[in-house]
Amino acid sequence: MKEIKHFINGAFVDSASGRTFEDINPVNGQVIGRVHEAGRAEVDAAVRAARAALKGPWGKMTVAERAEILHRVADGVTARFDEFLEAECLDTGKPKSLASHIDIPRGAANFKVFADLIKNVPTEAFEMATPDGAGALNYGVRRPKGVIGVISPWNLPLLLMTWKVGPALACGNCVVVKPSEETPLTATLLGEVMQAAGVPAGVYNVVHGFGGDSAGAFLTEHPDVDAYTFTGETGTGETIMRAAAKGVRQVSLELGGKNAGIVFADCDLDKAIEGTLRSAFANCGQVCLGTERVYVERPIFDAFVARLKAGAEALKIGEPNDPEANFGPLISHKHREKVLSYYQQAVDDGATVVTGGGVPEMPAHLAGGAWVQPTIWTGLTDDSAVVTEEIFGPCCHIRPFDTEAEAIELANSLPYGLASAIWTENASRAHRVAGQIEAGIVWVNSWFLRDLRTAFGGAKQSGIGREGGVHSLEFYTELKNICVKL
Numbered sequence: 001m002k003e004i005k006h007f008i009n010g011a012f013v014d015s016a017s018g019r020t021f022e023d024i025n026p027v028n029g030q031v032i033g034r035v036h037e038a039g040r041a042e043v044d045a046a047v048r049a050a051r052a053a054l055k056g057p058w059g060k061m062t063v064a065e066r067a068e069i070l071h072r073v074a075d076g077v078t079a080r081f082d083e084f085l086e087a088e089c090l091d092t093g094k095p096k097s098l099a100s101h102i103d104i105p106r107g108a109a110n111f112k113v114f115a116d117l118i119k120n121v122p123t124e125a126f127e128m129a130t131p132d133g134a135g136a137l138n139y140g141v142r143r144p145k146g147v148i149g150v151i152s153p154w155n156l157p158l159l160l161m162t163w164k165v166g167p168a169l170a171c172g173n174c175v176v177v178k179p180s181e182e183t184p185l186t187a188t189l190l191g192e193v194m195q196a197a198g199v200p201a202g203v204y205n206v207v208h209g210f211g212g213d214s215a216g217a218f219l220t221e222h223p224d225v226d227a228y229t230f231t232g233e234t235g236t237g238e239t240i241m242r243a244a245a246k247g248v249r250q251v252s253l254e255l256g257g258k259n260a261g262i263v264f265a266d267c268d269l270d271k272a273i274e275g276t277l278r279s280a281f282a283n284c285g286q287v288c289l290g291t292e293r294v295y296v297e298r299p300i301f302d303a304f305v306a307r308l309k310a311g312a313e314a315l316k317i318g319e320p321n322d323p324e325a326n327f328g329p330l331i332s333h334k335h336r337e338k339v340l341s342y343y344q345q346a347v348d349d350g351a352t353v354v355t356g357g358g359v360p361e362m363p364a365h366l367a368g369g370a371w372v373q374p375t376i377w378t379g380l381t382d383d384s385a386v387v388t389e390e391i392f393g394p395c396c397h398i399r400p401f402d403t404e405a406e407a408i409e410l411a412n413s414l415p416y417g418l419a420s421a422i423w424t425e426n427a428s429r430a431h432r433v434a435g436q437i438e439a440g441i442v443w444v445n446s447w448f449l450r451d452l453r454t455a456f457g458g459a460k461q462s463g464i465g466r467e468g469g470v471h472s473l474e475f476y477t478e479l480k481n482i483c484v485k486l
């Protein structure tokens, strides 16, 4: 049986307590391996290693040297592409066709992009007048923030963890990563790549365990961590923020969403259907940017519903190795219970189930997996929990609207504000509506089209702060002003 250990100070180590937990394959419910569960001792060792590395060779390296090492990390991920792919798909059950295009390439790109960016960021300088006429010169310098706690989720494990680790290391920080308990494999494998790439011991550490009263809480309560970056549920973000408040540590939080798609009658319907299908059902609906509320202008409502239904029913459910599969299982049986409770709630609230609504029949060897059907509803009222709460499953509710103002009001009606997708061929309307949507990210005629230099994050209860491009560098560095009297 595979043993999944912590990676602390450049070595793979067991938990002193001997405690382990199971890593389960969501495709069939079978145990993949046993994961060592960190106690306070392992978390403390990881933080101490990170602090020491900061004061050691990593802290003394030039930007160019660090960038070169991070390029080697990216190359290392690419060189071991198949191993990363295998590990990610074992942990998540997602189709290899998806992970090979999104998760693993982004795992490498997240190091390359920030290694290049850090070499080219300017800092500010201001000349100022002084009463004696000699003047003064102000200039900014960026310094690493220190030891960063990285708490990452299970839906895009390598992609989201490296989205934080890449810029953190590029800026000269050291990290302690607590990957989701559901998906420990790729963060661990990355330890091997870090070592081979010449990343000094202690710069990248991984501790495994759960959230509350386990490794997650021990990390967020640790007094020697300087800042935290987290992606996951809004409630967990609040808990992490509370823990980080002690010692006034900064947080970057990318939290839940209940994202709206707005489809105008003047859209290119083929594009709107293709994009909405992806945004509702890709990764089995487990993408924080996904569309769970679709608002469609009344003249095309029936046609849209019929075509989205046909698209959902054409999805091919299957295991990662099935080359035709484009729809995998949910992450776990626990998460399936949550998703199915909303499927039931929709029926109780009087929804019309356009398609799905249950568990698909699977062949015997996959019967133990966390499968659910892609599901579409219409007919719910705006206050149904199915329409207001993040489900994080492969489902959406479609509702008609009559005016642009109504669509904007509906899209903005919830306390979330992560992402939105607008479908229209009218350019003026696209700009007008996009500007009024209360969300950190608005796509027009696309979804999940990502330029890693752009600001990424949520408005309202969908998060605090922005990462991506220079915004990541702002979070992962301390900007110091030096004022020199001439």
Ligand SMILES: NC(=O)C1=CN([C@@H]2O[C@H](COP(=O)(O)OP(=O)(O)OC[C@H]3O[C@@H](n4cnc5c(N)ncnc54)[C@H](O)[C@@H]3O)[C@@H](O)[C@H]2O)C=CC1
Pocket: 151, 152, 153, 154, 155, 178, 179, 180, 181, 209, 210, 211, 212, 213, 215, 216, 217, 220, 231, 232, 233, 234, 236, 237, 239, 240, 254, 255, 256, 257, 287, 288, 335, 338, 390, 391, 392
């Ligand atoms: N990308 C996203 O926006 C994600 C959203 N979710 C949402 O969250 C719901 C619950 O799923 P979970 O896996 O429980 O998500 P979660 O947000 O609680 O977990 C994400 C990470 O936070 C850690 N964590 C949990 N509680 C913590 C605590 N008190 N202190 C420190 N770390 C903690 C977990 O161990 C994991 O590494 C899902 O049903 C889904 O709606 C879940 C995962 C990703």
Ligand SMILES: O=C(O)/C=C/C=C(\O)C(=O)O
Pocket: 155, 156, 160, 163, 231, 232, 254, 286, 287, 288, 289, 450, 456
């Ligand atoms: O950075 C990206 O391109 C994707 C981000 C997706 C999430 O944050 C998520 O699904 O949680």
